[in-house]
Amino acid sequence: MEKEENPNFEENSIKQDTEEKIDSNINLENSENKNNTKEEVSEKTPEEKILELEDKLARTFAEMENQRRRFEKEKEEAFEYGGFAFAKEALNLIDNLERSRQILKNDEVLKNSDSLEKILEHFDIIYKDLISTFSKNNIKPIESLNKKLDPNFHQAMMEIEDDQKDPGTIVQEIQKGFTIKDRLLRPSLVGVSKKSTNKDAKNEENDEKKGRNND
Numbered sequence: 001m002e003k004e005e006n007p008n009f010e011e012n013s014i015k016q017d018t019e020e021k022i023d024s025n026i027n028l029e030n031s032e033n034k035n036n037t038k039e040e041v042s043e044k045t046p047e048e049k050i051l052e053l054e055d056k057l058a059r060t061f062a063e064m065e066n067q068r069r070r071f072e073k074e075k076e077e078a079f080e081y082g083g084f085a086f087a088k089e090a091l092n093l094i095d096n097l098e099r100s101r102q103i104l105k106n107d108e109v110l111k112n113s114d115s116l117e118k119i120l121e122h123f124d125i126i127y128k129d130l131i132s133t134f135s136k137n138n139i140k141p142i143e144s145l146n147k148k149l150d151p152n153f154h155q156a157m158m159e160i161e162d163d164q165k166d167p168g169t170i171v172q173e174i175q176k177g178f179t180i181k182d183r184l185l186r187p188s189l190v191g192v193s194k195k196s197t198n199k200d201a202k203n204e205e206n207d208e209k210k211g212r213n214n215d
Contacts, residue, residue, distance in 0.1 A: 087139050088186060097127055104120065104123075141178055149190070154187055154189075155188065157190065160191045160192070161194055165193035168193065169192060170191070
């Protein structure tokens with residue numbers, strides 16, 4: 001009885017030979033890559049390796065120095081401006097003191113009395129002590145009256161007609177501003193001068209009259 005031939009036998013044999021060739025090629029390529037890598041590594045001289053290590057070390061030291069400087073700067077700012085929020089809240093003491101002083105001055109019962117004078121004297125002493133304490137901690141009031149409006153330190157709340165002052169001059173201080181070191185703690189709220197509208201109208205009228213007379 002003759003053996004039956006397997007129709008897939010030849011196909012499987014070809015497939016197996018192909019896979020073996022592929023594996024062989026892959027192994028050969030891997031071997032060549034390893035050899036190339038070894039050759040590349042072996043190409044670096046000891047001097048080159050030392051230079052490479054020195055470069056890496058220098059970069060590491062530079063990064064460490066940058067981190068140290070950042071840390072020192074953050075520490076310094078935290079020390080100098082750490083009380084910023086507290087200082088801003090503390091200014092409410094001065095505001096309340098000013099309001100209380102103004103209320104007492106406007107009180108009809110106390111007006112022009114010796115009692116009011118004594119009370120106001122005590123208010124002035126407390127106010128000066130507060131300003132002195134703030135100054136010792138680098139918190140200083142902003143000079144405003146008769147100064148030109150500076151948006152970096154002043155905030156204009158109103159315009160006041162005043163022909164004696166140049167336009168934009170601060171003629172009223174509504175709320176005192178303060179700085180802490182070189183930073184603005186809060187701006188001064190002020191009123192600034194402007195030219196009188198009546199005077200402007202008169203000037204225009206005079207100019208018109210002069211023009212007619214010249215004609």
